[in-house]
Structures are given as structure tokens and as C-alpha cells.
Amino acid sequence: xxxxxxxxxxxxxxxxxxxxxxxxxxxxxxxxxxxxxxxxxxxxxxxxxxxxxxxxxxxxxxxxxxxxxxxxxxxxxxxxxxxxxxxxxxxxxxxxxxxxxxxxxxxxxxxxxxxxxxxxxxxxxxxxxxxxxxxxxxxxxxxxxxxxxxxxxxxxxxxxxxxxxxxxxxxxxxxxxxxxxxxxxxxxxxxx
Amino acid sequence: xxxxxxxxxxxxxxxxxxxxxxxxxxxxxxxxxxxxxxxxxxxxxxxxxxxxxxxxxxxxxxxxxxxxxxxxxxxxxxxxxxxxxxxxxxxxxxxxxxxxxxxxxxxxxxxxxxxxxxxxxxxxxxxxxxxxxxxxxxxxxxxxxxxxxxxxxxxxxxxxxxxxxxxxxxxxxxxxxxxxxxxxxxxxxxxx
DNA sequence: CCCAACATGTAAACGGTTACATGATTAC
DNA sequence: GTAATCATGTAACCGTTTACATGTTGGG
Numbered sequence: 487x488x489x490x491x492x493x494x495x496x497x498x499x500x501x502x503x504x505x506x507x508x509x510x511x512x513x514x515x516x517x518x519x520x521x522x523x524x525x526x527x528x529x530x531x532x533x534x535x536x537x538x539x540x541x542x543x544x545x546x547x548x549x550x551x552x553x554x555x556x557x558x559x560x561x562x563x564x565x566x567x568x569x570x571x572x573x574x575x576x577x578x579x580x581x582x583x584x585x586x587x588x589x590x591x592x593x594x595x596x597x598x599x600x601x602x603x604x605x606x607x608x609x610x611x612x613x614x615x616x617x618x619x620x621x622x623x624x625x626x627x628x629x630x631x632x633x634x635x636x637x638x639x640x641x642x643x644x645x646x647x648x649x650x651x652x653x654x655x656x657x658x659x660x661x662x663x664x665x666x667x668x669x670x671x672x673x674x675x676x677x678x
Numbered sequence: 679x680x681x682x683x684x685x686x687x688x689x690x691x692x693x694x695x696x697x698x699x700x701x702x703x704x705x706x707x708x709x710x711x712x713x714x715x716x717x718x719x720x721x722x723x724x725x726x727x728x729x730x731x732x733x734x735x736x737x738x739x740x741x742x743x744x745x746x747x748x749x750x751x752x753x754x755x756x757x758x759x760x761x762x763x764x765x766x767x768x769x770x771x772x773x774x775x776x777x778x779x780x781x782x783x784x785x786x787x788x789x790x791x792x793x794x795x796x797x798x799x800x801x802x803x804x805x806x807x808x809x810x811x812x813x814x815x816x817x818x819x820x821x822x823x824x825x826x827x828x829x830x831x832x833x834x835x836x837x838x839x840x841x842x843x844x845x846x847x848x849x850x851x852x853x854x855x856x857x858x859x860x861x862x863x864x865x866x867x868x869x870x
Numbered sequence: 871c872c873c874a875a876c877a878t879g880t881a882a883a884c885g886g887t888t889a890c891a892t893g894a895t896t897a898c
Numbered sequence: 899g900t901a902a903t904c905a906t907g908t909a910a911c912c913g914t915t916t917a918c919a920t921g922t923t924g925g926g
Contacts, residue, residue, distance in 0.1 A: 487774045489913080495781050505877055516780050519773040523915055528879055551877045551921070570778050570785055574793065578772040581711040582679045584826060586762050588708050589687050590819035592755075593762055601766065627782035634776060634837060641833030645826060680885080697905055715887055720907055742894065743905045876922080884915075889908100896903080 487575070489522050489530040494539065494558065494566040499624075501543075501557035504528050515619045515631040518612075531556055539565050595653065602650045606643065613639050679767070681714050681722040686731065686750065686758040691816075693735075693749035696720050707811045707823040710804075723748055731757050787845065794842045798835065805831050 495516070496507045504527045511517040522530075531554075535542040539562035545553040558566070583605055590598045613636060620632035687708070688699045696719045703709040714722075723746075727734040731754035737745040750758070775797055782790045805828060812824035 487772070487777045492777070495777065498781065498784065503877075504879090505875095516777060519771055519776040521770075521772070521914095524878080525880085525916075526914055532879090547877090553877070566781075567784055570781060571789060574774040574778055577775065578713075578770075579711055580679070580713070580770040582766040583769065584711040584823055585679050585684070585687065585708060586766055587826075588819055588823040589690065589758075589762060590822065591817050592690065592759055597763060625783050627780055630782065630841060631776055631780040633841075634779075634834070637833045637837040638830055641829045642826075645829040649822060649825075695905075696907090697903095716906080717888075717908080718886060724907090739905090743892090745905070872926095874923105874925085876924105878920090880918085882915105882917080884913105886912085886914105888911080890910095891908085892906090894904085896901105898899100898901085 487520055489526045490534060490539075491566065491569045492516075492520050492522060493527065493530050493534060493556075494562055494569070497540065497556060497558045497562070498566070501555050503553045503555055504531050507531075507556075513619075515616065515623075515628060515635060518616075518635055534562070538562075595656075599650070599653055602646055602653065606646050606650065609639050609643050609646065613643070679712055681718045682726060682731075683758065683761045684708075684712050684714055685719065685722050685726060685748075686754055686761070689732065689748060689750045689754070690758070693747050695745045695747055696723050699723075699748075705811075707808065707815075707820060707827060710808075710823075710827055726754070730754075787848075791842070791845055794838055794845065798838050798842065801831050801835050801838065805835070 492511070493507055496502065496510045499510065502510065504524065507527055508522075508524060511520065511522065531540065531542075534540045535556065539559060540556045541559050543555045543557070545555050547553060583601065586593075586601065587598070616632050616635045616639070620629060620636065623629045623632060684703070685699055688694065688702045691702065694702065696716065699719055700714075700716060703712065703714065723732065723734075726732045727748065731751060732748045733751050735747045735749070737747050739745060775793065778785075778793065779790070808824050808827045808831070812821060812828065815821045815824055
């Protein structure tokens, strides 16, 4: 999803400035699966307005710099829907954590343990955020999105907790002289 | 994770050519969370060899172009471990599908239904791939990685199936005149 | 007193992908 | 015959991030 479509999408929730669009992104569930910085947003908004997909209004503020408030035009709404009807691209998931874990044999067990602990804390936080977002959602579609994240991160958490425990047992086993691999098969088998 | 670290990581499974590194990436579980193209791999390998992190050997082949087989040096292995001990970066997840779903209100229900169906098919395929990768894994760390994907995608699948059904009911309800939101709350509550 | 939030914008740098160039072999 | 696999490499291009430039207000 390119910056343009993201901006159009965020503006369906009402008119906003570039700054506010960034905030909606960061504070909403959509920000979990998309991300753009000011350096990309501002030029995109300018072009979108030039193309007639957005209306721009200058709002002078005293004691603060002027605001440029953008709103979807009919043409913009049509362009957004058109974009949403196009075939969706593939997910793009980059996880340094999982990459490092895939090479865990090379690392001291304490490092792996810490990595998992940090990850658990991070996922827990993410889930807390998502719960708040879920409550604050104003549309079914937004609730669907938050629910998605909650479901996925819930499973992640369960997996991590199980394997953290397994790692602990292994370390204990090593001290006791019982050598076992520190990570073992997925519980419940492979099929679901 | 930059190309260099990825190449070093892939070479811990044994010496390989640039072409083979790409294959390991695509066919292994690590490819699910990292991705690089030839255009990035080849220059990276050249530089890595220049820096003494890899040894390069030219293997002439008859009936085929020459191979450049790279292998980790001691220095390279040390550099990799050093990189793995550094603080891991954040996940970066981009999902056009979830973005579109977050704006599902704007779309015809049939479109949403199809999107979910396609997604289910895609996740099912991904899971089949991961099951094979799990079976073929040679280390506990690799099994951990595959198991991770299986757990997460399993939850995703369950969520999608539930919500697909709900959407169906909603459509049926609409035909019968009973108006309900097409997506509803996450079953089992929000906490876990 | 300094930092965070508010507010917009530009330019350089970066990391990467895509396309191109080349060419033989094998399997359908 | 034609597509896929094997095999390496370069250059142009692309979207984004980072840093910079500028300035006010309010809270700790």
C-alpha cells in the first residue's frame, strides 16, 4: 500500500492535517500493518490535492504555525475505492527476532532466554494497545482489524510462553547432566 | 537484518553460491521473515569476501557457468555472532490485506468475502509449506522458527474462518431483513 | 531550563528491487 | 518450442527514512 492510498484511507475518518494523519496511523490499528513518515506524507498530500483527490484548506492559528487541513473529495473517495478493489499485494513481514532465533544454536542460552522474555513483554504491550484500540473502534471493520491482531499475538504469546518454559527445563537438565535440545516440537502436533 | 548478516547466517548451514543462498532463503523458514534479491546478494557476497568474512572459491563446471562458492571464515562466524548479540530491531509488518479490511465498510460485501477466501487459501498454503519445512529442519532453532509460523498462522486461520462464517450469516440476515454488523467481536473475549 | 507536542516542509542518503545482459541445460 | 533451472553481475530506479530548517506553547 503506497503512501497515497494510506492517506486517502486515513482521511475517510474525517478531515485532517498531515500531522494528524501520522497520529491516526500511530494510534490506530492500521498503523500496525502500514507505516509512513512525515517525509513521505507531506509530499503525498500536496500531490493528492494537486490531483483533485483532496481539498486543502489553510487554517491560520494564533500562537501556532498554520495548519493545512485536507479532506477527501468525491474524486478522492472514488480513487480510494478503486484502489481497494485492485488485487491486494502480498504481506511483507520482516522479523529480526525470528531471524536471530533461527540461529539460536550459535548463541549462549542466556541470550536466547532474554530474547524470548523481551519478546513476551513486547507482545503483551502490543496486545494491551490493541485492546484499547478495539474498545475505541468506531466501525466493524476496525474491530475486525484489532481482533485479528489480538488473535495472532495471542497465539504468539502462548507459543513463546511454552517454549520459554521448555528452554528453562533444558537449562536445568543441562546442569543435571541430562542433555536435550532446548527447543522441541510444537505441542499439539503439526496439523490444526 | 541487512543482507550481509542474512548471507552470513545462511552460510552457517554450509558453503554455498549466491544462487544457493537465495534458494535457502526461499525454501527455508527464514525466508518467511527476511527477503533479499540477487541484486542485493551478489554485491554483498563480494564485499563480505573482500572483508575476509567469507572465503571464495571458483568452481569451474562444464556445461554450466562457473560457480563462486563462498564459505564462512572464522572471522565471518565471529562477526555473525557479534551481529546476533546486538539488540534486535523491531518487526516490520506490512499487510495490504489487513489495510483493505480495515476499510471494508467502503467495499461491497462480495469483495470482502472473496478477500477473506483468498486469504484463507493463502494461509493454508503457507502452513502446508511450513509443515514440510518443520519436518526437514535440521536444528531445534529451525523447528522453533517453523513452529512459530505454524502457531501464528493457525490462529490467523481460525480467526478468518470464524469471521467468514459471520459475514455469511450477515449477508443471509440482510437478505432476510435482519441487519447486523458483518463483523462482530472477537470470540472468547479480549483478554487471554 | 529543557523536553515534548504541535506544525510543515526539503534534500540527502539508504537499502533495496527491477530490469537488463548473457548463456547453457533439462524437462515438458 | 518454450519454459524453468542454473549462474553471475550491473545500473537504473524507487520509496522511505533521517536529518535539517524553523518556530511556538506548555508542562515537569
